[in-house]
Amino acid sequence: MPSEEDSISFEKSSMTLDSSEIETDNDSESDPNGTKDFIVTPWEVEGDIDYSKLIEKFGTRAIDDTLIEKIKNFTGEIHPFLKNRYFFSHRDLDVVLDEYRRGNKFYLYTGRGPSGLVHLGHLMPWLFTKYLQEKFNVDLIFQLTDDEKFLFNSNLDMETIQKYTYENILDIISIGFDPKRTKVIVDTKHIKYLYPLSIEIAKKITYSTAKAVFGFSNSSNIGMIGFPPVQGAPCFLPSIIENKPTPVLIPAFAIDQDPYWRVTRDVAEKLGYPKPAQIHSKFIPGLTSLGKNVILKARNCIIYCGRARDPRDKNQKYLLPGSTNSSPPTQIRWKCQYLSSILVSKLSLRYRKGISREV
């Protein structure tokens, strides 16, 4: 059985790592409007997040109006997730688009760590990935890191992970990705495609670097330490498949995962592969953490893709909207919050401007 801690920490993106050197400045004073300090690492996200500061700290670039217009040139429209700035930051998205214009198609790459059921936090970036696949008519590699979930969770056995892998794949299929243009990779099943690349990457990362970026320690098992290159491999796999340098765009990770991709980008340069480009999403607030924008803890979220045979039905029930666990005003507030993330409606815009606080 998976722990709740592991399986329902939805603000983390689907592939989670254990630690990071990156942390926001905890010494900064709370601002007059009552916003609090915030922390964003691959293993901890908490506080009222200032996304402009985050862009500065992570050294990424904002998805600004110019870039959105550039995307519109290809898509003919502006996706709601760009309009509402759910995707707010990027690395080399402009480079990938320029290459695309020159006829060098990119691959999309996203993934899922199958340690629990899929929920809204996963679906949103996948929906956007599907949209990009459709508009740009490009291939997608979808990686399920069952090995990672096994190695990083002492209380998860492979049998449980395999059940979730199966369930998650059903949900992934339901998104409607183009079957002819989508490769779903399960690490333990398809390792032969990843391993040769993975050791190329591994040879370029010292323990010293890995320790600094991912926070490994003496008590980390050696599988954890050896894992990151397996997640990096799909960034370069398209160049092997196409037998030419092929750009890769990773559109479906929250910004807390950036340290991971930064290492992969460094290695790309050393190995002569194109650096993977990324689009970063904001975090969706937890259902019961309205006082803060984000808190990465169990029980503060979420809307699951539940199934009748899900062993955790009980927990889901009290977390679902309209449950006795939240008062009516709270229910309205989370609806606004979610709407502001998912859609661009009049109501959600009002909420984003702070008007809904009056509800």
Add this chain to the structure above:
Amino acid sequence: MPSEEDSISFEKSSMTLDSSEIETDNDSESDPNGTKDFIVTPWEVEGDIDYSKLIEKFGTRAIDDTLIEKIKNFTGEIHPFLKNRYFFSHRDLDVVLDEYRRGNKFYLYTGRGPSGLVHLGHLMPWLFTKYLQEKFNVDLIFQLTDDEKFLFNSNLDMETIQKYTYENILDIISIGFDPKRTKVIVDTKHIKYLYPLSIEIAKKITYSTAKAVFGFSNSSNIGMIGFPPVQGAPCFLPSIIENKPTPVLIPAFAIDQDPYWRVTRDVAEKLGYPKPAQIHSKFIPGLTSLGKNVILKARNCIIYCGRARDPRDKNQKYLLPGSTNSSPPTQIRWKCQYLSSILVSKLSLRYRKGISREV
């Protein structure tokens, strides 16, 4: 191109690791007969080795007359490598034989790190492995750790390693293993069979343990740290293939590799697989190091399985017997040394007793 240091250090067994906690006592005084202190680790073997002391230090057991008689019950004879005590130490060989008598067949497992050409140091244990396969009619897993050689040698590229892998497999075939009972595994090609087991093993080994046993440091690449479980996996693969706990006997590693198998045996217990049994061989002295029994350095050896297209023909030539590099008495002495390792002849027995020193 491989470095000489890496590819011709023949006293090391075929799968080498980077370091070890185990080292002989350097403070001990030289004895009156002029023998020197000795060091035996997976990465350093030097000195006039006292094999009784080594058994004590490594906590293994001597292959004594009783055990040799026990083997003879199955084989009907005593192999020269047992008679001359080339194989001198073991772990659980008696247990494996007892299981065999009860009808529970063992698998043999050996391997090769394809970083150079095969030489006499490799052939001897493989010949013994072939003999055991023949006498006991058992399966053999032969692993080629191309990934290890790539990760542990900064100056070896995959293309070079693949060439050696091919060459080495030809030599392995020439040994005459039973084709129906032998599986040759090349890590990068057959990783899908090893990976699920490898992560099971990896989850049970902390960085702290790996650091102590193999000497990893901050400058080790994370592929090196993640590698040991890939070498451990074939110890448990027979239990997966046979779908029941299946003993494994590793007959073809010199004792310097023992720390590696000790870790695997610890993990076996935790995972519920039979502990792999081992037979340990002595080291063959280098051609140009007659003053010491063993020295693990390039240029001190060796008799290669050379091929016309071998890029290192030049080096081999001057290392081969009868070259101008050694004086006639030295030539006789190394012949005696090698004979004492390979055969049990009157001359070699005389040499082992020290009589040949008079030559």
